Amino acid sequence: MHRPLHKSRLSRFAFPVIVMLLLLLSVLPARAVRWTHWFGxxxxxxxxxVAHPVTELSLWLSPGRTGSRLGEGDRNALIEEAQLWERKYLLAQIAVDELNDKIARLSGAIAINPSAPVRPVTAPVIGVSSDPSASTSLRVRAGSSLGIRVGDVVTHGAVQLLGRVDLVQGAYSEIRPITARSMPPVEAVLMLDARSGRTLACLLRPVGDGTLRGDVEDPGDGPSPIDVGVAVRLRDDNWPDSAQMLMIGRVVRVDRSPDGPLRKVVIVRPERDLRHATEVIIRVPEPITSVSEGAP
Amino acid sequence: MNWIVFALVAWIAFGLEIGLRPLISPGDGSIAPSFVIPILVYISLWAPARTALWGALILGLGADLLSSIDLAPSGSATIIGPRAIGYLLAAQLVIASRGVVIGRSPVTLVVLSIVAAFVAGVVVVAFYTLRSFYDPVVWNPGRQLSVRFFSALYTGLSALGMSLVLIPLGSAFRFPHAPGARFARRA
Structure with a gap:
């Protein structure tokens, strides 16, 4: 059966036209092709x-999974609760120090901007990018329909910082982990002594193998307090208040720095394997209601 | 070619490619096999040339839509085109070589899948490297090439497994010359 002539011409020209279109789209700047996110x-x-059930199965079978195992559920829950209270205590200490500073410096009535409350949204991980060498983002089933916005802080569990929301669609979001090579450096503190609150600031850069690397200056007074196992928490003004003092990980290795005898290089690894997260908690900021509303 | 069977097989392959990654990707997860490339090679071996090229475009477009690239300092971009063009060139390579290979052999599928994956990877690296000159993409061409080289080798393993499924499915695809069983009598 012969195809109509106009259909033959159409099919003959459609292929090269589509190829030219794809070539053009391949080279257009990213800001000109933002609309492709919707199609994605x-x-x-x-x-x-297909991907979600297979991902669940893979994470369950994966040796690095951090889901609950038989007999360890209660222990993990207790550890997490203890870490939660520890963080609350540290945040309260920071807030007290800041308030004392403000009271000491200010004489007038100046509004104190408290930390914004957050609404935790639990989201299951449905997969990763089809090309993980170009993007190490995690995909989760929660999007703008739940109030999630770009930049929202994401945790794995109650206190383990995972990353930030990078992209939001209607029903899903992409999260860039703090250990992603493409993530900018984060400012953190080494918790040298939890009781005295003694800390040491450092700038951590992701290495790309699930760890972060930072250069710190050894205090030098007595034996070095920088040791394997020291907790490292976020303390970065570029992150929201709700993310401060979240756990980044623990020091797994301490090396000498080539920059000086008193400087050390610490390698920090999150306590939970961020790549094998089965679900995450997105901390969605709630709007702050003014204290003066309704006041006479 | 039966486009419904093609769509179903491609759908499952994309799901497996994304879903199995946490289990089968070593290290930081960059190196991973493709479950879509073996399908590309399979249809390029058996379907008419124009049909195979359309199929390659569709698979590449799907791969583009399911991938993203990190932007600095934050955000990501979904770029349509690099993988579609890469898959197209890989399909053309397979089509050009099908006269000198044994189509029914799983070894053919494995070897051509490795080559096709690497060719497609080189095209993707080329496009993104060009983009890195004018877009704030987080991109290291040298590392990307080595990652894709090892991923191409790894794709040989996935192709070996998929050959056990794809070759018997020849009649379902309704190719003009269905591969059927490996040692089936030729028509």
């Missing part, structure tokens, strides 16, 4: 009926 969301949604 549709593709993710279309594939998720």
């Amino acid at each position: 969301g549709v593709a993710v949604g279309a594939v998720s009926p």
Whole structure:
């Protein structure tokens, strides 16, 4: 059966036209092709009926998984609760110090901006980018329909910092882990002594193998307090208040720095394997209601 | 070619490619096998040339939509085109070589999958490297090439496994010359 002539011409020209279009889209700047995110969301949604169950199975079978195991659920819950209270205590200490500073410096009535409350949104991990060498983001089933916005802080559990929301679609979001090579450096503090509150500031850069590397100056007074196992927490003004003092990880190695005898290089690894997270908690900021509303 | 069977197999392959990654990717997860490339090679071996090229475009487009690239300092971009063009060139390579290979052999599928994955990877690296000159993409061409080289080798393993499924599915695809069983009598 002969195809109509106009259909033959159409099919003959459609292929090269589409190829030229794809070549053009390949080289257009990213800001000119933001609309492709929507199509990406549709593709993710279309594939998720297969990808999500397979991801769940893979994470369950994976040796690095951090889900609850038989007999360890209660222990993990207690450890997490203890870490939660420890963080609350540290935040309260910071708030007290800041308030004391303000009281000492200011004489007028100046509004104190408290930390914004957050609403935790639990989201299951549905997969990773199809090309993890270009993007190490995690995909989660929670999007703008739940109030999530770009920049929201994400944790793995109650206190383990995982990263920030990088991209939001209607029903899913992409999260860039703090250990991603593409993540900018973060300012952190080494908790040298939890009782006295003695800390040491450092700037951590992701290495790309699930760890972060930072250069610190040894206090020099007595034996070095920088040791394997020291907790490292976030203390970075570029992150929201709700993210401060979240756990980044623990020091797993201490090396000498080539920059000086008193400087050391610390390698920090998150306590939980961020790549094998099965679900995450997105801390969605709630709007702050003014104290003066309704006042006479 | 039966486009419904093609779509179903591609859908499952993309799901496996994303879902199995946490289990089968060593180290930081950059190196991983592709479950879509073996399908690309398979249809390029057996489907008419124009049909195979359309199939390659569709698979590449799907791969583009399911991938993203990190931007500095934050955000990501979904770029349509690099993988579609890469898969197209890989398909053309397979089409050009199908006269000199044994289509029914799993070894053919394995070897051509490795080559096709590497060719597609080189094209993707080329496009993104060009983009890195004018877009704030987080990109290291040298590292990306080595990652994709090892991923291409790893794809040989996935192709070996998928050959056990794809070759018997020849009749379902309704190719003009279905591969059928490995040692089936030729028509």
